Amino acid sequence: MPADMNDYFKKKKPNLNMNKPDNTGSTGGGSRGGGGNPLDGLGKGAPFILIAIVVAFALFAFKPFTIINSGEVGIKVRTGKFDETPLQPGLHFYIPVLQKIIPVNTRIRLITYSNSRGSEVGDNLTRGLSTESFEGGLKRNPAIQVLDKRGLTVNIDLAVLYSLKASTAPKTIEEWGASWEEKIVNSKVREVVRDVVGQYTAEQLPEMRNQIATAIQTKLSEKISALKGEPVLLSAVELRNIDLPAKIKEQIERVQIAKQEVTIAEQQKERAKQEAQRQAEIARGQAEKNRIEAQGEADKIRIEAEEQAKANRLISESLTPRLIELEQIKTQSEFNKALQVNKDAQIFLTPGGAVPNIWVDAKSKKEPTVAGQ
Numbered sequence: 001m002p003a004d005m006n007d008y009f010k011k012k013k014p015n016l017n018m019n020k021p022d023n024t025g026s027t028g029g030g031s032r033g034g035g036g037n038p039l040d041g042l043g044k045g046a047p048f049i050l051i052a053i054v055v056a057f058a059l060f061a062f063k064p065f066t067i068i069n070s071g072e073v074g075i076k077v078r079t080g081k082f083d084e085t086p087l088q089p090g091l092h093f094y095i096p097v098l099q100k101i102i103p104v105n106t107r108i109r110l111i112t113y114s115n116s117r118g119s120e121v122g123d124n125l126t127r128g129l130s131t132e133s134f135e136g137g138l139k140r141n142p143a144i145q146v147l148d149k150r151g152l153t154v155n156i157d158l159a160v161l162y163s164l165k166a167s168t169a170p171k172t173i174e175e176w177g178a179s180w181e182e183k184i185v186n187s188k189v190r191e192v193v194r195d196v197v198g199q200y201t202a203e204q205l206p207e208m209r210n211q212i213a214t215a216i217q218t219k220l221s222e223k224i225s226a227l228k229g230e231p232v233l234l235s236a237v238e239l240r241n242i243d244l245p246a247k248i249k250e251q252i253e254r255v256q257i258a259k260q261e262v263t264i265a266e267q268q269k270e271r272a273k274q275e276a277q278r279q280a281e282i283a284r285g286q287a288e289k290n291r292i293e294a295q296g297e298a299d300k301i302r303i304e305a306e307e308q309a310k311a312n313r314l315i316s317e318s319l320t321p322r323l324i325e326l327e328q329i330k331t332q333s334e335f336n337k338a339l340q341v342n343k344d345a346q347i348f349l350t351p352g353g354a355v356p357n358i359w360v361d362a363k364s365k366k367e368p369t370v371a372g373q
Contacts, residue, residue, distance in 0.1 A: 111160050159237070164233075
């Protein structure tokens with residue numbers, strides 16, 4: 001057999017075609033020619049078609065790509081080693097067997113500490129890291145049990161909002177693993193809550209609620225920020241409830257009731273004091289009014305007396321002997337006229353004087369005629 005089979009088949013092809021009398025017949029050489037290159041009938045594009053089929057099959061079978069969604073970063077692992085640079089959202093290719101890409105959720109997450117029952121919720125976007133649903137969104141933990149300053153047990157209901165830092169996500173997963181939330185967030189939250197709440201007595205906790213919430217958030221931020229690379233970004237810490245022992249609750253209720261009663265008594269006392277002050281102001285106003293009226297009346301009398309005295313003084317000063325004599329003459333003239341009319345007229349003398357100035361008609365007493373100075 002020749003070494004170059006293609007040349008052999010090319011040389012034999014004309015003979016084989018000539019030996020075919022019809023479509024059904026075949027010769028010995030024809031039967032040998034049937035074993036030629038099967039790709040010759042596909043033309044020059046056959047190799048490319050075959051390569052495309054192989055590539056499509058490989059893409060379907062091995063799937064050497066992944067899509068990173070918004071709110072995620074990708075971690076490329078090369079033969080077990082993590083790349084420090086995270087992959088941004090989009091389409092990314094990798095070499096199967098030698099490489100793989102792990103999507104990591106960087107959205108804001110919520111972890112709650114409460115004794116109320118509830119199922120775990122998540123968006124299942126941490127493919128490849130953990131099968132727990134809370135990795136994508138929300139995790140519920142039991143309330144944190146804390147001992148107060150006197151050793152009484154107190155349950156703290158808390159909610160923490162946080163997210164994985166995207167720029168350091170590969171390093172964080174490499175160092176802390178898939179359970180980084182438990183190791184970083186959960187452990188630090190419990191530690192800080194116990195440190196802060198342990199400084200107060202159970203009775204003080206409701207009154208110091210705002211200060212306690214602020215202190216927890218501040219110290220938790222400091223502890224997480226102190227970690228290498230600051231792997232977690234803390235958004236907020238919400239103190240939802242402080243569950244006190246039953247006896248402490250009863251004691252606080254009694255104290256609150258007593259305080260309310262004292263407050264009510266003080267309010268009533270204040271109202272009575274204000275009413276007394278109002279009545280006193282009214283009394284003072286009325287007394288001042290009476291004083292002003294009396295003073296006005298006195299001033300009126302004094303002014304009238306002064307004016308009357310002034311008038312009398314003017315009259316007295318104006319009475320001269322000649323004026324008095326003139327008035328006596330006028331009176332005597334009137335007397336004389338009265339006697340001419342009625343000689344029986346009764347005459348009354350003015351005390352201290354000899355000149356009559358009053359007379360009464362004795363004949364007609366019903367209609368007396370009176371005249372005088």
